[in-house]
Amino acid sequence: MMTFEQFMQYYKKEVERCMEHAVTATESDQKIEQSMIYSLGAGGKRIRPLLLLATIIAFDEKPQLGYQTAAAMEMIHTYSLIHDDLPAMDNDDYRRGKLTNHKVYGEATAILAGDALLTQAFELIACDTTLSGETRLQLVQLFAKSAGSNGMVGGQQADILGENRTLTLAELESVHRRKTGALLTASVLGGAIIAGVPKADQDILASFSNHIGIAFQICDDILDVIGDAKKMGKNNWWRF
Known part of the structure; x- marks a missing residue:
């Protein structure tokens, strides 16, 4: 029986190995590939993939x-972070204690790397022959x-539109x-789908x-608002 820490460390490595192979196994432009790997390898808790695997188990x-x-x-999550950090969005210089993607590779390459991660994610699922069609x-x-x-995209748009006004509780909950x-939620339900969980149980998991x-x-x-930027690895309190 694994401890929680052992579970995290073991399965994080498996997910990271799979992501690196997915990116490097293609014949993509070298700069875009480097940009994709840069953000994928920037660390992070890997909460979403771990939730998916924990649900299967x-x-x-x-x-x-x-x-x-x-x-x-x-x-998909990493693509969203790359785009979220861009000057047109949150305009962040750091993510997880490292320079954001566009600060290293430029805005154009960062946008394309995000696009590539998003589209390749669906290719990865579609080509997984261990699962039924x-x-x-x-x-x-x-x-x-x-x-x-x-x-997610709709929520980000609602968040942008709500920056200069006070949202109602219902509006704020909708954004979140x-x-x-x-x-x-998709991570948990994705694990449930793979495990063949009945619809009634999927509804409980969704909640x-x-x-x-x-x-x-x-x-x-x-x-x-109150966090330490050095510990958080980013500076984005300026919005407040």
């Missing part, structure tokens, strides 16, 4: 079935909806549910993960 299925899907989720289709649909205008919660997403974003917003 919780329902007594082999975690190896979820490696490519977990890697794909982290690639029906399972892959469900995962692609889930991740696309969660990352797009009905999910989409901007942060959507990918966390559980949605609350995690809201709590996670509340914590992040508080740290943006």
Whole structure:
């Protein structure tokens, strides 16, 4: 039986190995490849892929079935961070204690690297022959909806539009549910789909993960105001 720390360390390495192989196995432009690997290797908690794998394990299925899907989720998350740090968005110089992607590779390459990570994530799922075609289709649909205008992107847009006014509690919850919660929920549900979890149980998991997403974003917003930039590895309190 693994401890929580052992679980994190072991499966983080498996996901990171899968992501690196996915990027380096292609014939992409060298600068874009370097830019993609730079952000993928910048560290991070890997919460989303670990939630996906933990869900698979919780329902007594082999975690190896979820490696490519977990890697794909982290690639989608990393793309969002690259774009979120751009001057047109949060204009951050640092992410996880390192210079942000556009500060190292330039804005154009950073945008393209983000685009490449997003699209390659879906290729990774679609090409996973350890899963049935029906399972892959469900995962692609889930991740696309969660990352797009009905999910994370829509939440980011709502967050931008709400910067100069006071949001109602319902509006703020909607932003958090989409901007942060959507990918966390998709991670848990992705694991459930791979493990063949019944729809009724998936609904319970969706509710559980949605609350995690809201709590996670509340914590992040508080740290943006009172957190130590050196410990957090970024400086973005200027928005407040």
